[in-house]
Amino acid sequence: MTSGTPTTPCQQIVLVGLSGAGKSTVGAILARRLGWPLIDTDDLVAKRHGSTPAEIITSKGEPAFREIERAAVHEAAQQTPAVIATGGGAFQLPASRAALGERGLICYLDATPGEIARRLRAAPDASDRPLIAGDDPESRLQQLDAERRLAYSHADLWVPVQGMDPETAAARILHTWATEADRLRSLPLRLDRLGAARPSAVPEALVDTGQDRYPIWIGSGQLTRLPERLRMVGVTGRVFLISDTNVIEAHGMRIAQALDGAGIPGASYIVPAGEASKTLRVADELYRWLAEQRAERRDAILALGGGVIGDLAGYVAATYLRGMPLIQAPTSTLAMNDAAIGGKVAVDLPAGKNLVGAFHQPHAVIADTDTLRTFPRRSYTEGFGEVIKHALILDPPLLRDLERHAGSLAAGTPDPEVLASVFTRSARLKALVVSADPTERGLRAILNYGHTIAHGIEAAAGYGNDYLHGEAVAVGMMGAARIAVRLGLLDEEVLARQGDVLRAFGLPLSAPGVPANAILNAMRLDKKVVAGRLRFILLEDVGRPVVRDDVPEDLVAEVVRGLVASS
């Protein structure tokens, strides 16, 4: 047995990210675990100059501070072994990035501005952060986040610290360091660095579960870059396109031409549009087709369509040959913001929706917003139910933007930049939560806000027919908010605000005429039942979700009856 060790294993971990993302705390844990020194570049600045970064910025201005910081970063970058926690802006200078990348595994601690603002409110040293001082730290953080995101995308590793305790974040980093540091550092072109050469290739968001890691591209014209994107994520075999009758009519030719033009072989299978296709019977048809086509494990399945296609084709990809590579190409508002991200795939049973499924992360999500134009208005609008949900549970600034632009967004006439920004932020929220908890053992449950009642409504109304998923979620969120108000968790004002924004998008706030008992019965069969008790996600405020298993049954029944009462 020969040793085969590389000459210099990586003995430096560098933490980058916005002020307040937890770099010092996580860095301290890493340093303790490894027995390595912790170097905080802000402390190093203070040591070398006798004044803190805050003092220097106040007295000499930010540009002077950046110059001083650069020297500290270069000094820190020489040390091994070491854990290095950088100041929030230290990674912006290309020279600093290069210095830190020379020996270090660069880890980007990623959280939403909302989460960071919440952390800062709870931290004693918030006054030491001059760049985010002021009345509206969330908006300031939002702006910093937008400015710095491109630089952070050069990190070796994204660590979604959203809702993660620092111990878990440290363990995630150590895991990657232990198993992949040398590989990640030796790649000539890393996933996160795709955009170093071409900004158009930088993904809008990234899922990194520690096991699986994939880009999410969102925007106009993405499908025309499909062959290039497929190559970027390592698809080298044939591509089996699964889509539905509506979608293929609008986009099939363009996709087929793009794939043909790039010399990518494959075949396609079209199922009838609608939830009725999300069954084991249709999955069986697809299996037989793949068997006829002699599909292999290195070939890929391309799911082009809305949530139904993503779930169905994703489930087939998860199970055929015990798993094939999957590319999600969502074409609806709902799928782009929710269903296509996170690896949940499933088919329905007569007894309930999504009862048979798997967790199967895609190799990439490619969301071309141009496809939205071809959808009927109601399908376009319903997806905003999930977007609003993301904002309600995780991102107050996004909620404000949705309120501000509700008119143009709901009418389908938004400024393209507004649409791209809203979708990117919504998809990123989903990606962050999924990255932290890919198999729904904890945090991910918050994404079920509104879903406990929504699934009951969908089942009771004959899902896919009377209520589209996003519409049912809107009604379900109103139910959950009423429960929260009744339990004394939530202010009436937030309930009213939630109702206003849903109404502004043309989403329903109630489900008149659906039988309450059928809803309640269906809810009891849901996957969210634990030990026979219904599980609810409730809000204490915008951005503050809690999980509750103890909502009294009679309160649930009363609220559901209220939702279905004809007004």
Place this chain on the structure above:
Amino acid sequence: MTSGTPTTPCQQIVLVGLSGAGKSTVGAILARRLGWPLIDTDDLVAKRHGSTPAEIITSKGEPAFREIERAAVHEAAQQTPAVIATGGGAFQLPASRAALGERGLICYLDATPGEIARRLRAAPDASDRPLIAGDDPESRLQQLDAERRLAYSHADLWVPVQGMDPETAAARILHTWATEADRLRSLPLRLDRLGAARPSAVPEALVDTGQDRYPIWIGSGQLTRLPERLRMVGVTGRVFLISDTNVIEAHGMRIAQALDGAGIPGASYIVPAGEASKTLRVADELYRWLAEQRAERRDAILALGGGVIGDLAGYVAATYLRGMPLIQAPTSTLAMNDAAIGGKVAVDLPAGKNLVGAFHQPHAVIADTDTLRTFPRRSYTEGFGEVIKHALILDPPLLRDLERHAGSLAAGTPDPEVLASVFTRSARLKALVVSADPTERGLRAILNYGHTIAHGIEAAAGYGNDYLHGEAVAVGMMGAARIAVRLGLLDEEVLARQGDVLRAFGLPLSAPGVPANAILNAMRLDKKVVAGRLRFILLEDVGRPVVRDDVPEDLVAEVVRGLVASS
């Protein structure tokens, strides 16, 4: 954000295992990566006493050496941070185990005696290992392995180094250290330590993929301990038993009484015995039944039966509610030694066997050898096809034992200890390979020895009817061996020896009358096809498998025609 770090994170990694398992090599890699010192207790002995362990054993005898070694172990155990590589026998003394467990994460490097012997032959310092000197190091290692296994089961972590390069083994250890060291060390009763109080609870083998970790219990009377075993692996909800008409007749009452007696609620569903039940249609029936039963994610599915039930019930467990806990209770030779271990679950399509499936590791495998008595002789015997396969690809001493005891084993009248020993060793080989490569990205492919042709035979003959799986594998191994001989890889003698042992177990060496073209066509549809090329596992010798994608098609056709020619 508060720090919440534990007071003393684990900063000591201890490697134990047989001489030659790779402790020094892996230890050196760990020490380099972490920047910690490496303490080799054999070196420490030499430093303190001026003579090497080999010299001390030769001059003063093993007991005197053990006393000296004990002092060195206690000295090493005080050091942090440190990586400690122990001598092969250092972990046998309870006092040494206690000392090493105080600060260290104890990692057991596990490989078969065959693998270790191969490594030692390749290593320059083999002469320094007096305990395994002599003509037949493999048999000596087999004996040491049997003696020491109970002590090694006290480790915090099993690391299957079978076929793993040292870098990968080190990464696996670092991963666990990074993510789980404190949790593993703080458990009052660890999985591997289950037997500390009661030897009957020590599992015969363990799968540890780094993600999933579960015990394999094998032996007489295991099913009577079912409720206790379920509790040990954390099953707290209802138990849904899936079995077939034959098995339930023989064992249903006993199981039902055991579960009822322990107050474990649940229900059962019985499918017709035979491969014809391994379909999507029957899976659909099972889904509907689980939905009626309001099964939840915390409930468990108990698969009681042969390979068909394990695959079918396992696939349902993998997909219902996106995954439920699964207990494999194999009742056939084949399932105990092969199908129930490793998480491969599937159903068949008309186009081919196992084309739809998943990787879903069970929570436990509970193999009660008493159930074998109720099987018809042919079903009992066929499973030895997989046992012999494990011996051929991985374990020369096991092959010798199979040859020695073929008469009584094949007749179904073995000494119970011989049966338990053979099954335990075979299951352990499977567990080792699966642990190293749970999703068949590399090493695990060697388990497909004989399977390329076997799947073709099963499909062509109408699988489950004319050829049982183990019989088809026997024929397939003969085909693979002939290909290897024709390619100049394998000696004719090994081919003859393989034929002799298969024949001694009453297994077929050919498949007269099955249409060769049908076999060849079915082979081309198999999951083992890569880029249109058939993949073969071939032997260079007993215990030396290689993967080959370059077997000429006409040679394959010629060999297959030879296998089906009526003699």
